[in-house]
Every structure is written in structure tokens, then in C-alpha cells.
Amino acid sequence: EAQVTQNPRYLITVTGKKLTVTCSQNMNHEYMSWYRQDPGLGLRQIYYSMNVEVTDKGDVPEGYKVSRKEKRNFPLILESPSPNQTSLYFCASSFVSARGVNEQFFGPGTRLTVL
């Protein structure tokens, strides 16, 4: 079954404790991206990757790191989480065409609370 998986689905942590949210897709998609969703602000792009070893900043990259060592995985790293990173996080993937990003497949979301 074609899918994007994220782990963990729920996480409560404390300020400053490094954490990683994993994202994996089984569709051989070139493009992967991380978004956060906050009430009143909607979805905002954090980082994206056009292919292995190619990553770039989105609109809200501060406080986050990513890596793309393999095509299927795109982990999101919070080296020193702060309460303003409490949010609902989505990973997504898609093929890339001449027009750019195609229809995206979204993971189920990770609800992160930083105390």
C-alpha cells in the first residue's frame, strides 16, 4: 500500500531535549517536505527536499534541521525544542515534473507538545 508514515504520532517533551520525527515513503518519490500546522496560521512549509542530499528551507525553518540520506526517509530534527514549536507536523511526498511539485501524499501527522 502506497503510504507516508510518521513516527511518533504523539510526543510530549521538555524544552531543550533533542528529538527526531521520522518520515518514510514507499512510492519512490523524489520530493519530500515538512509542514507545521497552527491554529489561525494554517499550514506552513518548514523544509523540503527535491532528491537525495538536496534540501532547502521553506518559510519557517528556524529551530529545525533535516537530512535526506536515502530517497525514502526525511527525518525532522529539533536540536533544542522550545514551547513555540508545539504544533501539528505533517510530512508529505510527491513526484516532481517539469511543473515542479505534483499531488502530494501526506503522512498522518505528529502532534508535538513542548513543555
Place this chain on the structure above:
Amino acid sequence: KNEVEQSPQNLTAQEGEFITINCSYSVGISALHWLQQHPGGGIVSLFMLSSGKKKHGRLIATINIQEKHSSLHITASHPRDSAVYICAETSGSRLTFGEGTQLTVNP
């Protein structure tokens, strides 16, 4: 900075009504996406379009490139259509989202 605006923010309809959600964007784009977010939080892609019109079942999406405007129409709405509908524009590899339209369809 690209801006994407949706209207209305909230929409309540009776089952069977024809529904329209609008999306305006500010700069030239590669494509326009329509997404549906279920009450449980999951997001699915409904359409990606760069010109004209697309139809899938009771859903129709249109885009007018000159006017920088897209619409999502739902015909014969049903309570199971209740969700948040989000448009997003892409300029190559980056996406900018509207805030979403909360649709509630009452039986």
C-alpha cells in the same frame, strides 16, 4: 511574498446544496492544489491544476490564471463532505497555503 487567501473561512450548508470555495493568490504559479483535511486531522490531495478545470465525482476545481483565482465546487453536498478545504499554490518546489475553509454540511 506569495499570499494565498481563501473565502469563506467558515461555511455551513444543508445536505444537497451546491457549494463553492474560493482561492486567490498573488503571484504567478506553477500549479494550484486543493486539499481536504478530515475531522480526524488527516490530509488528502483532491486536485492539482495549472489551467482549466478538473472533475472528480461530485468535486470540480477550476482555475483562472489571468485573474489568479481558483474555485472548488461540491455538487449535491453530503454530511461526509464536512471537512477543512485548503488551497495551496506552488512556485516550483515551494508551497504556500491558504488558511482553509471549514465546511459543515448538515443533514
